[in-house]
Amino acid sequence: MPAQRYSYTAITLHWLIALLLAFQIALGWALEGNNSPELFARYQLHKSVGITILLLTLARLAVRLFVSRPPASDGPAWTRTLASVVHWLFYLVMILGPITGWLLVSTARVEVQTLLYGVIPWPHMPVGRSWHEPAESIHGAMAWLAIGLFALHIAGALRHQWLLGKPELQRMVPFARGKAVGAAIGALALVGGAFAAGDSIYPDKKQAAAQQRSAAPATPGAAATPSAVPAANEEAPETDAAEEAVVEDTKQPLADWTVASGGRLGFTARWNGEAIDGRFSRWRAAIRFSPDELAGSTIRVTVDLASADTGDGQRDDSLKSSDFFDVGAHPNAIFSARDIRHLGGDRYEARGTLDLRGASKPATLRFTLQIDGDRARVSGTARIDRTAFGVGQGEWAATDAIAAGVDIAFSFTATRPAS
Template sequence: MGAPRYSYTAVTLHWLIALLLAFQIALGWALEGDNSPELFARYQLHKSVGIAILLLSVARLAVRFVFPRPPVSDGPAWTRSLAALVHGLFYAVMIVGPVTGWLLVSTAKMKVPTLIFGIIPWPHLPVGRGWHEPAEAIHGAMAWLAIALFVLHVAGALRHQWLLGKPELQRMLPWARGRAAGHTLIAVALVGGAFAVGAAVYPDREQAASAEPARPAASTAATPATAPSPFPAETNTPETGETSEEPTAAEAPKKAQLQPLAGWTVAPGGRLGFTARWNGEGIEGRFERWQSAIRFSPDDLARSSIRVTVDLSSVDTGDGQRDDSLRGADFFDTGSHPKAVFTARDIRHLDGDRYEARGTLGLRGATNPARVGFTLHIDGNRARVAGTARIDRTAFGVGQGEWAATDAIAAAVDVAFSFSATRPAP
């Protein structure tokens, strides 16, 4: 008759948690280095795996009370006590470790929203900043304790199996009802593989950098390095038509003068994107929603005007957690400042089809001078426009606290746009 076994549910949870723990410990060693997109991604994965371990461990603990367990192996009292201690501490590691990580995220200076594997929102704990340092110390200790317990757990199982001749492994190894040697090797290989994957899932930054072709010196000079932040430049869909915003008292006389000048309506499919540099790596983003009020004629630049209103909450960098961070108080602060507005009434012809619009940009409660260069091709009542601008994010307070410095995220952010527009037929 075979050795009494754990239930299939307990066996499945045991090995899922074992593989995730091995992966998580290896990944944890990669959570160091300069702020970078890679480090940001590592932390997001680390959080997701940690929450998965927490939930699986709670389920495993519940299974212990629902399903009957095999009887404890015979042996000296000290070995039974040590085994019970190791199992108890393992549960502490699997629950306290993720919970203290959750506390770290909840009490961090920058509140980065958590999406489990980029899909499921996970809330912050309602605790004060004072929990941060104790949680950090305990969280680090849990990692080392997990390694020590893993060694003791494996050593104890192998001792019972081969030194004492007790079929201990058959109780927990899947499908190992007879001889356990082959299944043991497979289990060791799987755990070792999980550890190797955790160590390699994000390559070492220095190695990755050495593998990339060197960037021209001019590109780094043109874009100074700055604090952490991810951005991409991509095609965005503007809200078509002109804005219905009422002019201020100061603008009213000018608006009256502009009435005879035809307005342009931006067609769907335009692009309003941006590029920032995070430790030298270009991060691109876009805004999905923006409106424009454009009155323009190459023959009447003195009365031409441009007004673009951007919905900052529509930012899209291809990473939901990063986008939530950009909407937060440390960056765009969309709760208090939902819009960015560029206004220009000084439009100059440079040469050929090149123009420059000089005006102001209002962003995050600050207003500063801004220049936008663009090319314009008019064919009858249709026009194609493309342009660029460079802004200093620090002049608008985009990046607070640890993100205000420019050693990781560059101060300069490049804006690029392109769109088609139409005007009424004469």
């Protein structure tokens, strides 16, 4: 006897693919707008879902070839032909759509590693940039074809079920062996829910962030935020007279300080008003310093730009690319300062230059310093203008999406040889 229902494996794969495809179509519509963290996250999810659809479709094809299935429905030749064409076009969409998307990622100008759902690495195709435009055209065509096929497939199933009275839905709807009205309504609701989820996931926070920025009061101490290019006539504040009355024999000589492990060098960029925090896990500092010999004190910090970590592997790979840090050509950023000034109390300022991405610009950082014997605790901040160093090329050069100002924050402990 021929099978009257599809196997549970076929049913499960059918509905998984259907829901993912509905979600993917709606998510594709949401891949528009200004660059933002939400848009970036949508793209990464879109890639992951696409590869999932590809793998599930290959599994579904294997089941179709090797597992028995119900016979085709009776009817005029044209309806059977149309049903067969729709099914095979669906397979074309579910295979060619993800493959062309894979080609787009593999040939993109900015190379971003694909991590399926942020966990599983997925390789790029070894193809040239000439594949990009054809893949883009085909990928878009597959999306529109999928929408048309969805409409035809649903209309055909409902036609067989209610107009012709044939139990088509019972063969594919899970656990439906009698009347499938309730199950069909539930299935349509699931598909509609998948569309809605794809359209609404990662809502764009740009407008809310802009309103928050406009309503936010001035940040206390904002005037003390260091600038990448300090004013030429800026002078260090005068210190208290008591601080200047230092007995000569208690002055601390210049010493080379060793930075202890566990220090932090972080940065904060703003993407459509939303703060994106990161840090550099590899950096080193050569510090020769004495609060009593500032004229001879020097600071040199070398940062391994490839160690940038924002908590998102794909975004971190983007930072390493030629559009941002270009670590292949410029692996390190170097801050050097010889002009160190006392601002009063435990506050200091270091003026120097920052070499980043092949550009050298004036930069200033301010820090607090507490020395206890031969151990010091240091924390400070700086702000740089990324556009002055060319960090952000092409579409990323504009400051409407990613702000020009990037805040730097650091803290560490250091020791000097015992005196």
